[in-house]
Amino acid sequence: MEKILLVTASKKSADMLLELLQAGGQRPDRILVTGSCNEARRVLIENNVDLIVINTPLTDEFGHEFAVHACHTTTAGVLMLVKSDLADSVAERVESDGVFVITKPISRPLFYQTLHLVNASRMRVYTLQKENRQLRQRIEDIRVIDRAKCILVAERHMSEPEAHAYIEKRAMNYRQTKRDVAEEIIRSF
Structure with missing residues (x-):
């Protein structure tokens, strides 16, 4: 993936997720980190990203509204990290919009597998959009x-x-x- 937007409220979780992404082969200079949804919205206006990882809850909102907004306004894959007791209710709200939800605490294999699924889904959407443009x-x-x-x-x-x-x-x-x-x-x- 070219560019990744990481949205997380705490420095500790940002460091942990950065380490996970880098261990998975992502270059650190291609990862943008923000601490709030408002800041992330501004970043999306200025940057084209391939993946958005949202570690909930955030300081200005929980994160599901931003996740849905990102799915509707970008071609990026969107992954939400949610506490296990809230995961089912959040997934009900956002999965129909294309947001992937995984539970915290995160296991490395599940995280990497989900990243591959998000990327495959994003590539399929990109291919369909390209075909749509050609048909138009x-x-x-x-x-x-x-x-x-x-x-x-x-x-x-x-x-x-x-x-x-x-x-x-x-x-x-x-x-x-x-x-x-x-x-x-x-x-x-």
């Missing part, structure tokens, strides 16, 4: 091309297949995309 771009390309076809049908009295063939042929002849040709047609009329 293709839909927009089709809209522009269809608009150009309509112009050719109306202004040059071509049939739809003729307009389609005209755009394709011109794109091949001038080594342009069909969208670029369609945009030229739209601009010229």
Whole structure:
């Protein structure tokens, strides 16, 4: 993971979690540490992080509101560390939003396994978002091309297949995309 945001109220827990993350292969210069949710929100505005670890409770709020906020506004994986007696009730509130909850005290194997699961989940979301962007771009390309076809049908009295063939042929002849040709047609009329 490139950048990690660690949100924890005490210096002692920050040191322990930093040691855990570094032992797991994370570079210390890639870990940002904050002591409150408000400070963490400011850090998120200025930085793109891959993982957010929230050690609850925090000084300004418990941490579940920030965890949900982070899931909805970033692509980072979010992991909450919660006392075992509260873990089930917190998990009920936040898991549907994509927050991973593990109990304290933390066992190393469980912590590392959860980090791998969070990263796998984050990568899957990233892949889906990338596919979504590509599909939206293709839909927009089709809209522009269809608009150009309509112009050719109306202004040059071509049939739809003729307009389609005209755009394709011109794109091949001038080594342009069909969208670029369609945009030229739209601009010229």
